[in-house]
Amino acid sequence: GMKVERLKRRFDEMAQIGATERGGVHRLALSDLDREARDLWTHWSEEAGFKVRVDDFGNMFARLEGNFPEKKPIVLGSHLDSVPKGGKFDGTLGVLVGFEIIESLQEKAEDLSCPLEVAVFTNEEGARFPTPMLGSGAITGVFSKQHVYDMQDDDGKRFEDELKRIGYQGEEKNRLKEVEAFIELHIEQGPLLEAREKPVGVVKGIQGLSWHRVQFIGESDHAGTTPLEHRKDPLLSAVKAISRINNWIHRLEDETLVTFGKFDTLPGSINVIPSEAVFSLDIRHPDHSVLLDRVETVKHLIREVALEDDTQSLCEDLSFMPPVAFDESLIDTLRESCRANEIDYLEMFSGAGHDAMYIDRLGKTVMIFTPSQAGKSHCEEEETDWEDIEKALRVMHDNVARLALT
Amino acid sequence: GMKVERLKRRFDEMAQIGATERGGVHRLALSDLDREARDLWTHWSEEAGFKVRVDDFGNMFARLEGNFPEKKPIVLGSHLDSVPKGGKFDGTLGVLVGFEIIESLQEKAEDLSCPLEVAVFTNEEGARFPTPMLGSGAITGVFSKQHVYDMQDDDGKRFEDELKRIGYQGEEKNRLKEVEAFIELHIEQGPLLEAREKPVGVVKGIQGLSWHRVQFIGESDHAGTTPLEHRKDPLLSAVKAISRINNWIHRLEDETLVTFGKFDTLPGSINVIPSEAVFSLDIRHPDHSVLLDRVETVKHLIREVALEDDTQSLCEDLSFMPPVAFDESLIDTLRESCRANEIDYLEMFSGAGHDAMYIDRLGKTVMIFTPSQAGKSHCEEEETDWEDIEKALRVMHDNVARLALT
Numbered sequence: 098g099m100k101v102e103r104l105k106r107r108f109d110e111m112a113q114i115g116a117t118e119r120g121g122v123h124r125l126a127l128s129d130l131d132r133e134a135r136d137l138w139t140h141w142s143e144e145a146g147f148k149v150r151v152d153d154f155g156n157m158f159a160r161l162e163g164n165f166p167e168k169k170p171i172v173l174g175s176h177l178d179s180v181p182k183g184g185k186f187d188g189t190l191g192v193l194v195g196f197e198i199i200e201s202l203q204e205k206a207e208d209l210s211c212p213l214e215v216a217v218f219t220n221e222e223g224a225r226f227p228t229p230m231l232g233s234g235a236i237t238g239v240f241s242k243q244h245v246y247d248m249q250d251d252d253g254k255r256f257e258d259e260l261k262r263i264g265y266q267g268e269e270k271n272r273l274k275e276v277e278a279f280i281e282l283h284i285e286q287g288p289l290l291e292a293r294e295k296p297v298g299v300v301k302g303i304q305g306l307s308w309h310r311v312q313f314i315g316e317s318d319h320a321g322t323t324p325l326e327h328r329k330d331p332l333l334s335a336v337k338a339i340s341r342i343n344n345w346i347h348r349l350e351d352e353t354l355v356t357f358g359k360f361d362t363l364p365g366s367i368n369v370i371p372s373e374a375v376f377s378l379d380i381r382h383p384d385h386s387v388l389l390d391r392v393e394t395v396k397h398l399i400r401e402v403a404l405e406d407d408t409q410s411l412c413e414d415l416s417f418m419p420p421v422a423f424d425e426s427l428i429d430t431l432r433e434s435c436r437a438n439e440i441d442y443l444e445m446f447s448g449a450g451h452d453a454m455y456i457d458r459l460g461k462t463v464m465i466f467t468p469s470q471a472g473k474s475h476c477e478e479e480e481t482d483w484e485d486i487e488k489a490l491r492v493m494h495d496n497v498a499r500l501a502l503t
Numbered sequence: 504g505m506k507v508e509r510l511k512r513r514f515d516e517m518a519q520i521g522a523t524e525r526g527g528v529h530r531l532a533l534s535d536l537d538r539e540a541r542d543l544w545t546h547w548s549e550e551a552g553f554k555v556r557v558d559d560f561g562n563m564f565a566r567l568e569g570n571f572p573e574k575k576p577i578v579l580g581s582h583l584d585s586v587p588k589g590g591k592f593d594g595t596l597g598v599l600v601g602f603e604i605i606e607s608l609q610e611k612a613e614d615l616s617c618p619l620e621v622a623v624f625t626n627e628e629g630a631r632f633p634t635p636m637l638g639s640g641a642i643t644g645v646f647s648k649q650h651v652y653d654m655q656d657d658d659g660k661r662f663e664d665e666l667k668r669i670g671y672q673g674e675e676k677n678r679l680k681e682v683e684a685f686i687e688l689h690i691e692q693g694p695l696l697e698a699r700e701k702p703v704g705v706v707k708g709i710q711g712l713s714w715h716r717v718q719f720i721g722e723s724d725h726a727g728t729t730p731l732e733h734r735k736d737p738l739l740s741a742v743k744a745i746s747r748i749n750n751w752i753h754r755l756e757d758e759t760l761v762t763f764g765k766f767d768t769l770p771g772s773i774n775v776i777p778s779e780a781v782f783s784l785d786i787r788h789p790d791h792s793v794l795l796d797r798v799e800t801v802k803h804l805i806r807e808v809a810l811e812d813d814t815q816s817l818c819e820d821l822s823f824m825p826p827v828a829f830d831e832s833l834i835d836t837l838r839e840s841c842r843a844n845e846i847d848y849l850e851m852f853s854g855a856g857h858d859a860m861y862i863d864r865l866g867k868t869v870m871i872f873t874p875s876q877a878g879k880s881h882c883e884e885e886e887t888d889w890e891d892i893e894k895a896l897r898v899m900h901d902n903v904a905r906l907a908l909t
């Protein structure tokens with residue numbers, strides 16, 4: 098049967114790999130610590146008698162075969178990598194809950210209508226190799242193999258070299274292909290479940306996002322000798338553009354989110370008017386056409402400022418991920434599992450991207466969220482109550498049983 | 504006699520040391536290239552028969568003794584270091600014009616009423632060791648010896664170690680003490696002389712400057728999951744503060760200059776709301792009390808924004824250099840030299856700091872400016888017409904003759 102103590106014990110053991118002083122984890126993709134985490138997970142899987150396979154991007158799958166190996170599998174799982182000084186729940190919880198469930202269903206292997214798998218995807222965070230959900234995107238054709246293999250971290254180390262170095266370059270034939278269902282449990286990473294006092298989120302989809310690099314180019318000059326009216330200051334253009342975009346977004350009063358995470362100047366000297374100001378732009382909305390519309394308006398506002406200031410502007414597109422709507426029947430089954438277990442839930446969209454966003458291309462997909470204390474994530478303070486985790490585990494177990502047990 | 508061809512030949516030879524592809528120089532203080540420049544200058548000085556001494560900060564002095572060695576010297580000069588990919592005129596021109604003048608007055612050594620010296624000050628730019636006019640500030644008591652010796656460049660290399668490494672750590676007794684007059688020729692680095700079509704600037708003083716590091720602290724959070732109303736975004740506070748300061752400065756319509764040269768965010772990730780935004784502030788005004796007033800208002804505006812946004816702000820004072828008014832009698836003599844040579848001049852203030860700002864503490868001081876094409880400086884495009892340089896050389900020569908020849 099299902100054992101929350103076993104889950105908790107494994108969770109604590111995994112949280113020691115890359116543990117930080119203040120209770121988080123620092124476990125970047127394809128690092129030595131990532132290898133340690135992978136080794137531990139592989140050891141547990143083999144110990145429990147599951148077949149483990151590794152694909153050519155280092156994605157790993159533990160499989161409970163059952164009597165219908167030819168059927169498409171139901172897959173659970175998430176990722177084991179973290180952002181720098183991140184939290185111990187992000188990704189890991191989904192992997193270990195999935196593992197607990199297939200382990201607990203092992204005794205019913207004879208009754209399974211299809212194989213069950215637990216997946217661990219590579220470089221979900223995009224923190225080391227700078228594209229999130231790289232492993233799941235690679236096997237679903239979003240990124241080419243060469244592109245992924247040639248990606249470099251900040252020290253110029255290649256993805257392929259690091260994958261080989263830690264011993265997790267598997268074979269192409271081991272990739273996940275079609276799935277009967279992919280069910281990803283993840284922490285919410287936002288404040289909604291806590292605010293509404295719901296232990297579980299039934300996730301109906303993931304909002305879309307558009308990433309850009311905005312550059313203003315002006316004329317570098319001496320801070321002490323250049324009269325204000327002689328200046329073409331790209332920093333002031335960037336500041337004006339950010340103000341204007343931000344004011345516009347606030348006036349909209351809808352779900353649009355815009356974030357400016359990076360801002361930098363060149364040459365970056367205290368007494369030199371910059372020649373360039375560069376900032377990043379993260380725009381999100383749950384509706385595809387609204388998102389495209391928001392991107393257009395933002396680009397328009399940027400060009401407008403450059404024209405007014407006689408500076409030059411450039412808005413480079415970095416990534417676009419359209420919103421994903423999860424499978425209606427899976428959402429329905431999840432609602433039933435909540436109700437059957439008398440567990441209160443919130444129907445919601447995910448603000449953050451997850452591997453489910455890409456794995457959705459291989460079959461029906463849904464996600465379950467657990468609450469994040471104070472909405473905190475991607476930091477050492479990230480926390481989720483074990484009471485809530487236990488509820489999510491029950492819902493997930495019920496859900497898989499409904500889908501897989503004949 | 505005075506030979507502009509000799510000056511030009513030396514100038515071209517010096518410009519080869521650290522020459523960049525696009526006609527500038529890259530010659531950071533206490534680098535191997537700085538050593539080469541110093542060696543060449545020392546070679547010329549000794550070849551011409553001048554005694555060279557080096558002080559404990561690497562400031563160098565070539566001396567034409569004359570018959571009154573006990574008298575306070577008249578000192579000419581500037582610096583040989585450059586900013587990264589800077590211009591070949593900045594500093595070097597003042598050193599080599601000074602050198603040409605004492606060399607040309609060598610034949611009249613018997614008639615000198617006091618010694619003449621040419622000075623080369625260390626790390627004027629503040630580009631490598633991050634305090635401008637470090638060598639001249641050190642010998643005038645602005646910075647302590649230990650502070651200067653312990654200063655580090657971006658690679659953590661200490662000033663003292665680098666000074667020793669290039670072989671230019673001289674003795675404390677060699678410092679410049681009291682001066683009869685210090686006359687620094689320098690390029691304007693601004694657009695005024697060109698705009699007014701004047702070949703020479705008679706510089707009446709240097710405006711004051713105040714440097715700060717402004718920090719806004721907010722709360723880092725996920726860009727996709729944090730509703731706008733839950734955010735404490737320090738970047739938006741920084742942007743608001745810069746807008747507000749800039750609008751206020753423009754409304755003033757006076758001489759106040761404000762520049763934001765650096766801007767950075769932490770952690771600096773595209774999908775993370777920053778925890779911190781940090782920018783630099785350079786505020787200038789020719790009047791001491793007005794400058795202090797401007798600094799107070801800017802600090803007030805910063806606090807106001809932090810209060811409105813519920814973020815935290817910090818405005819750290821980095822440097823304050825009060826305005827300097829040059830000596831009235833030296834300004835007068837300079838005017839006379841211009842008129843006697845029928846050379847048109849503009850009376851002006853310097854927008855940029857120069858070694859004269861500190862050497863003023865050792866005696867009477869004045870500066871002469873030559874025009875900068877398009878006002879450009881601290882870049883490879885920096886340019887000054889040799890026709891203008893020749894005029895400045897004549898004025899400078901006449902000036903020194905008036906002051907030093909009995």
Ligand SMILES: NC(=O)NCCC(=O)O
Nearest residue numbers: 229448449450451727774
């Ligand atoms: N879950 C998560 O942080 N994924 C990274 C992509 C995103 O910024 O949404």
Ligand SMILES: NC(=O)NCCC(=O)O
Nearest residue numbers: 321368635854855856857
């Ligand atoms: N001349 C010059 O650029 N000095 C550095 C100090 C300043 O920024 O004014």
